[in-house]
Amino acid sequence: MRNTTHRWGALAQLLHWTIVVLIIVQFTLAALAEDLPPLKKLGMLARHKSVGITILALAILRLAWRWANPTPALPETLKPYQRVLAHISHALMYVLLFAMPLSGWMMSSARGFPVSWFGFFQLPDLVPKNRALYEALLTTHGTLALVLGVFVSLHAGAALAHHFLFKDDVLRRMLPFTTTTQGSER
Amino acid sequence: MSKRAITQGARALPARWLSATAAALCLAAWAQGAAAQSAAAQAASPVHYVLDQAKSTLEFTFMQAGAQNKGKFTRFPVSFDFAPGNLAGSRLEVTVEIGSLDTGDKERDDTLRSADLFAVAKFPQAHFAASQFVSTASGFEALGKLTIRGVTRDARVPFTFRTADEHGVAAGYMSGKTSLRRLDFGVGQGDWKATDQVGNEVGVSFALRLTAAAR
Numbered sequence: 001m002r003n004t005t006h007r008w009g010a011l012a013q014l015l016h017w018t019i020v021v022l023i024i025v026q027f028t029l030a031a032l033a034e035d036l037p038p039l040k041k042l043g044m045l046a047r048h049k050s051v052g053i054t055i056l057a058l059a060i061l062r063l064a065w066r067w068a069n070p071t072p073a074l075p076e077t078l079k080p081y082q083r084v085l086a087h088i089s090h091a092l093m094y095v096l097l098f099a100m101p102l103s104g105w106m107m108s109s110a111r112g113f114p115v116s117w118f119g120f121f122q123l124p125d126l127v128p129k130n131r132a133l134y135e136a137l138l139t140t141h142g143t144l145a146l147v148l149g150v151f152v153s154l155h156a157g158a159a160l161a162h163h164f165l166f167k168d169d170v171l172r173r174m175l176p177f178t179t180t181t182q183g184s185e186r
Numbered sequence: 187m188s189k190r191a192i193t194q195g196a197r198a199l200p201a202r203w204l205s206a207t208a209a210a211l212c213l214a215a216w217a218q219g220a221a222a223q224s225a226a227a228q229a230a231s232p233v234h235y236v237l238d239q240a241k242s243t244l245e246f247t248f249m250q251a252g253a254q255n256k257g258k259f260t261r262f263p264v265s266f267d268f269a270p271g272n273l274a275g276s277r278l279e280v281t282v283e284i285g286s287l288d289t290g291d292k293e294r295d296d297t298l299r300s301a302d303l304f305a306v307a308k309f310p311q312a313h314f315a316a317s318q319f320v321s322t323a324s325g326f327e328a329l330g331k332l333t334i335r336g337v338t339r340d341a342r343v344p345f346t347f348r349t350a351d352e353h354g355v356a357a358g359y360m361s362g363k364t365s366l367r368r369l370d371f372g373v374g375q376g377d378w379k380a381t382d383q384v385g386n387e388v389g390v391s392f393a394l395r396l397t398a399a400a401r
Contacts, residue, residue, distance in 0.1 A: 038297045039380070043251070045251070046251030046383060049251075050252075111291065113255065117252075118252065123253075
């Protein structure tokens with residue numbers, strides 16, 4: 001359940017992979033909504049917003065869990081500049097986990113379309129209705145999505161490189177049902 | 187003066203007493219007649235009111251994607267002949283210029299005006315006409331016909347009404363709220379018949395300032 005110094009625990013893994021799946025869902029829904037007629041677009045974007053709020057909630061949980069747990073150390077073999085890059089990109093992805101849903105939520109508020117979580121409850125507006133602000137947030141949300149896409153690709157590429165080229169535990173320790181060379185899951 | 191003294195006086199002057207009584211009775215009868223006449227005059231002609239558009243609102247609320255959204259109409263001429271004491275002679279006519287709808291979002295407004303929803307090009311106006319009014323515990327109710335998108339249905343609209351003398355201008359304040367189902371009027375054709383993203387129930391509320399006008 002909990003993390004160790006060399007392996008991510010079950011909950012951290014669950015949160016990581018759930019968010020991975022939801023981010024893929026988000027990109028898909030946003031792309032699908034693009035060319036739909038108004039009503040279908042409305043439905044698609046309503047789902048996109050609900051999933052986004054879900055990610056925001058999971059991100060909060062994930063960060064809280066990270067603080068309450070040991071963080072598995074980076075492999076000894078990493079060069080200092082690689083460590084710096086890893087830390088920067090991890091931090092940036094955490095920031096984006098918040099910035100993406102929040103910019104989307106603010107964008108909806110600015111547009112004057114309140115956000116609902118799957119129709120179960122309505123969220124408060126974060127900013128007052130403002131067309132110019134909406135336009136700015138729309139651009140921001142799109143740009144951040146692009147940045148997120150780039151860093152997620154780098155992150156996935158790096159994980160695969162660690163696994164297949166450097167043959168270390170970096171990928172394995174975030175996977176369930178695997179053992180790491182430095183110790184098994186507790 | 188004692189009772190006895192009055193009796194004695196009346197006895198002493200029976201003719202004068204009688205004529206005074208007769209005069210009093212006549213006066214009373216005349217006054218009563220005049221009052222009845224003025225009541226009849228009031229009953230016969232309710233005050234004619236027209237809308238003060240700048241100080242009136244007609245708003246609607248609807249569920250969109252699970253969240254409540256708002257809109258309003260900005261042009262909706264009203265003709266209201268009303269006297270709380272003469273409901274039988276009262277009449278209400280409201281014409282809503284559908285094209286004036288404003289939900290604060292141009293794209294959405296254009297969609298609402300399109301053929302599958304309000305079809306403004308074909309049905310530029312909605313109309314409410316009531317000639318039947320009843321008093322209720324909290325105010326009044328107008329019973330009439332509501333026409334939206336060419337479909338006419340019976341509608342019952344509760345409202346409160348109060349008058350105010352504003353520097354010599356007789357103003358009337360009318361407000362209330364009700365709800366209707368958009369699909370009863372065909373507002374939503376094709377895909378828009380679905381109610382999962384855009385609810386069927388639409389709340390309507392109004393707060394009108396009316397001013398007395400010559401007919």
